[in-house]
Amino acid sequence: MAVFTAVSLDDLTQWIKQFPLGRALALQGISSGIDNSNFFLTTERGEYVLTIFENLRFEQLPFYVQLMRHLAERGIPVPAPVPAENGELVVTLHGKPAIIVSRLNGASQMDPQPVHCAEVGAMLARMHLAGRDFPLAQPNLRGLDWITATAPVVAPHLHEDEAALLRTEVAYQAQFAAGATYAALSRGPVHADLFRNNVMFEGDKLTGCFDFYFAGVDTWLFDVAVTVNDWCVDLASGRLDTARVRALLDAYHAARPFTQEEHSAWQPMLRAGALRFWLSRLYDLHIPRAAELLTPHDPTHFERILRERIAVAAPELPV
């Protein structure tokens, strides 16, 4: 659980007046999530989510918040930010940037079947296409620059075989990213963290996705790889489940066909997606931040996935 910044209903009495939401009636800390402080907020107008940003700076937020607004306006089911009376989307709460967004219905599907993966694939492709005319640009802040800078910070905490894998994979990814295939990949705003716990379902129907605070401009294929590595994985072994992979990729491909370069880049991108989350989980485990309550995610899950993606050819992209 993570509520890094404590907030009470009393704290909101005056603060909420800058939003057209009436009085705040109830506030409940949300027990999942490791990056921001999140609260379910009930006001006289309805149900919302209040997020206080613990790590992102004020000037970094317009990208995420405007992207959510942009996508919501184009029919992608994402939380719509609520503007304050003065038009601002991001305001200050307890000295930190904060935002109120609409609350999505539904619940996470933590045991996804091909039908759910198809919904996710179709939505992801639509999201990529809807982001093409988004005017703001910010790099993926967990991209290769971050990976290259962070790996040496984490490496001293690792066993030698893990440190060696980390070094080798960072070098492999740096080399791949310098090549012509990588340069030819389609890119744009990507979610970059579209895990099971960031998507809502009602029955088999996807109702929305949230947690855009790792979004950035990167290759669309990286986003697909991150999504497949989570939605289509056998949790015990790290192997990909072919039926789920097929369902997700076919649905994506139907809305936004994969390119020739993307076929060549698929396996390296699956590795890149695994490396990114192995490293961030290692970082959170070995270099923790102060929090009232924090349960770090298990890094060995993504170490297993990375080793598996290096060793085993993934199902190919559809043609």
Ligand SMILES: Nc1ncnc2c1ncn2[C@@H]1O[C@H](COP(=O)(O)OP(=O)(O)OP(=O)(O)O)[C@@H](O)[C@H]1O
């Ligand atoms: N717009 C929303 N509608 C409904 N529920 C939401 C919404 N935003 C967040 N939540 C709930 O809050 C929880 C935490 O949110 P979120 O995943 O954004 O936090 P986080 O700290 O960025 O998490 P992490 O980075 O670990 O995924 C979610 O699991 C979900 O239950």
Ligand SMILES: N[C@@H](CCO)C(=O)O
């Ligand atoms: N999805 C990430 C958490 C950060 O959002 C993980 O599973 O490591």
